[in-house]
Structure formats: C-alpha cells, structure tokens
Amino acid sequence: MFDDITPLIRDLAPDFRGRLVANEPLAPLTWFRVGGPAQVLCTPDDAADLAYLLSRLPADMPVMPIGVGSNLIVRDGGVPGIVIRLRPRGFGEVTVEGTRIHAGAVAPDKRVAEAAAAAGLGGLEFYFGIPGTIGGALVMNAGANGGETKDVLVEARAVTREGEQLTFSNAAMNFTYRASAVGRPVIFTGAVFEGVPTDPAVIRERMDAVQHHRETVQPIREKTGGSTFKNPPGHSAWKLVDAAGCRGLRLGGAQVSEMHCNFLINTGTATAADIEALGEEVRRRVKETSGVELHWEIKRVGVPLQKAMER
Structure with a gap:
C-alpha cells in the first residue's frame, strides 16, 4: 500500500470537483487483469477540472493517464503518484458536424467508427477493430487494416502537465509508426477527425471485414x-x-x-x-x-x- 496523499492533493486543489481514491486497484481496469494499485486514482469532471488540478500540483508529483487499459501492463507493485482516468460523462461524447467527427478522449474507437458510418462518412472504418479509446489512439497513432490515426486527424485537444489547455494540428502531433510526439507531457482530452462522404453500404462492408478479421485471427x-x-x-x-x-x-x-x-x-x-x-x-x-x-x-x-x- 502507498502512503495516502489524497489529503495533500485536496489541500493543494481545494476546488477540484472530481474524485480522488487512495490505493485503488488497477487490475480490474486493464484487459490483462493484473497489476497493483494506483497511489491515487483521480477522475476529473471535465477538461477545466483536469486543468485546474494539474496547475496546482507540484512539478515533481508523478501523473499518468490511463484509458480502458487495453494496451497496458500495470506492474505488480502499482503506480506511484496520481493516475488520471477520464470519465465518459465529461470526455466521452461523439458528435458529427458536416464531414467532421468530434470525439472525447475516452470515446471508444469503435463508437467513433460507428458514428462516422451512421453519418455516411468513410475513412474511419479501421477504428472499428481497435479495442481502445481516442486518447490512446492519439498517443500511439493507433491503426489497423491499413489505416492510421494520422490519416484522419484534423486536430487534438490536450491539457499540459502545467494545466494549460492546448490544441494540436495533425502536423504538430509529429506522428510516426505507433507513436506521436508533441514535445511536452500532455493528457489528451479530445479530437476532431475528417471523414469522406461514402456510400453507407460500402462503409458497413468495410467494417464487417474488419470485425471478421479480428474474430478469426485474434484472441479477443x-x-x-x-x-x-x-x-x-x-x-x-x-x-x-x-x-x-x-x-x-x-x-x-x-x-x-x-x-x-x-x-x-x-x-x-x-x-x-x-x-x-x-x-x-x-x-x-x-x-x-x-x-x-x-x-x-x-x-x-x-x-x-x-x-x-x-x-
């Protein structure tokens, strides 16, 4: 068990609206179902709440975001410092405006693909087979079946370790194979993607092919x-x-x-x-x-x- 530092955090950020839990087990939050606890598991209410908290924390206090834990091994001794887990209520909305899809960082990749398909927008079908969230997709330039995040991203929103809210263009994300590098530690809070008007039947056929591939060759x-x-x-x-x-x-x-x-x-x-x-x-x-x-x-x-x- 780690020392309980939640009282210290509350003293530093008295107006934080989110939830803080000391020594919260992380194994149930990962797909491997292994690993130790977070010293503090933090779930902010929204981007402003996250920015406020980060702006009040000491620079040497470790902070680490996690998504749905689909591409993660948490070691058995746990994670010191603060683990940030964004909640769907504040960071999970998906909307479509014209050819653009707006998605919060904890929106599942699959749901973003489905929202695009429902609007007759192609190009995001590859997300249908990725079992993660948009935040993770931004961090690692997630891709599958010939498509990658860099191919469809317009811009990404994030909060820096100092609590500054920023927007990054596709070029500023510096995407490489399974990685991005914006030049400073950030926690992504959302993104905007560009779809291409496409026959819905064609989109559905592509998504079905992605799903079939996953089910037949991967131990899902x-x-x-x-x-x-x-x-x-x-x-x-x-x-x-x-x-x-x-x-x-x-x-x-x-x-x-x-x-x-x-x-x-x-x-x-x-x-x-x-x-x-x-x-x-x-x-x-x-x-x-x-x-x-x-x-x-x-x-x-x-x-x-x-x-x-x-x-």
Whole structure:
C-alpha cells in the first residue's frame, strides 16, 4: 500500500470537483487483469477540472493517464503518484458536424467508427477493430487494416502537465509508426477527425471485414493486451515470434497465444511480472534466431512488486 496523499492533493486543489481514491486497484481496469494499485486514482469532471488540478500540483508529483487499459501492463507493485482516468460523462461524447467527427478522449474507437458510418462518412472504418479509446489512439497513432490515426486527424485537444489547455494540428502531433510526439507531457482530452462522404453500404462492408478479421485471427475473448510488439521495418512481428518457436510458450500464468503469436494472454493466474518476463523471453529468442530486435507496443507502467516492498 502507498502512503495516502489524497489529503495533500485536496489541500493543494481545494476546488477540484472530481474524485480522488487512495490505493485503488488497477487490475480490474486493464484487459490483462493484473497489476497493483494506483497511489491515487483521480477522475476529473471535465477538461477545466483536469486543468485546474494539474496547475496546482507540484512539478515533481508523478501523473499518468490511463484509458480502458487495453494496451497496458500495470506492474505488480502499482503506480506511484496520481493516475488520471477520464470519465465518459465529461470526455466521452461523439458528435458529427458536416464531414467532421468530434470525439472525447475516452470515446471508444469503435463508437467513433460507428458514428462516422451512421453519418455516411468513410475513412474511419479501421477504428472499428481497435479495442481502445481516442486518447490512446492519439498517443500511439493507433491503426489497423491499413489505416492510421494520422490519416484522419484534423486536430487534438490536450491539457499540459502545467494545466494549460492546448490544441494540436495533425502536423504538430509529429506522428510516426505507433507513436506521436508533441514535445511536452500532455493528457489528451479530445479530437476532431475528417471523414469522406461514402456510400453507407460500402462503409458497413468495410467494417464487417474488419470485425471478421479480428474474430478469426485474434484472441479477443482472452485476457490480453492486443499486439505486444511493433512490426519491425520489413517484418511482421508475429512471423518472427513464430519462427523463434514461441507460439504457445508459457511462463507462469502467461502464455504466447496459439491463435496469434504477437498476443500475450493471462491464462487466469498470471502476474504482471509473468507477462512482462514472457515478453522479454520472446524478445530474446527472436533476437537470437533472426537478429531482429522487437520493441514493445504494449505500454508497461508502475513498479515491480519487490521494489514496492522495499519502500
């Protein structure tokens, strides 16, 4: 358990309207269902509330946002400092104006694709197969089935660590493969996307194809975190993992998926340490057999249990 710093935060930000909970378990908030607690789990009411809180916090107090935890390993010792989890009521709205789709940061990617489809706007069908939120999509230039966030984004809204509310153009996001870099720590609060007028039947056909692909090649009904490793230039990560003999490999309660070997799964008893160690073993074997170094796509946060116990 971490020290309870919620009274300190309330003293620093007495007008904060959101919720603060000390030592809140994070495992139920992630798809892997593993990991320790947040020292403080914070859910602000809206962007202004978030900006106010951040403006009042000491610069050395750790702050980390999380979404729906679909691409995340929380280590077993938990996450020190403040974990920000935006709530749907303040950050989940999706609206359409002309050819533009406005979405809050916690709007599910799939719902944004559906809203665009309902308005007869194509180009966002790839979001239908991504099990995350718009905030995460902005951070990692999320993509699938030939489409990426950079292809459809007009602008993104964010709050800086100092509490300043900013808007970033597509160019200012500095998108690269599975990453963005706006040059300073921010928490994204929303985005605007541009769709292309398209026959709704064509859009639905594309979305059905995305869903069919997911259901037939990915272990979507398992406790998993999505694609584990980025595709190296000129390679498919899953093919390298398979060639290294890692399909079905187990370590503790963690396993490389038999269905798609760029997915790690919690078979029911895994710890975060099991999953991360399995991923590192896969990286080692791929490097040994192919000479290619795999890089994590899944974000790993927090401290190991042993380090937490030494506090």
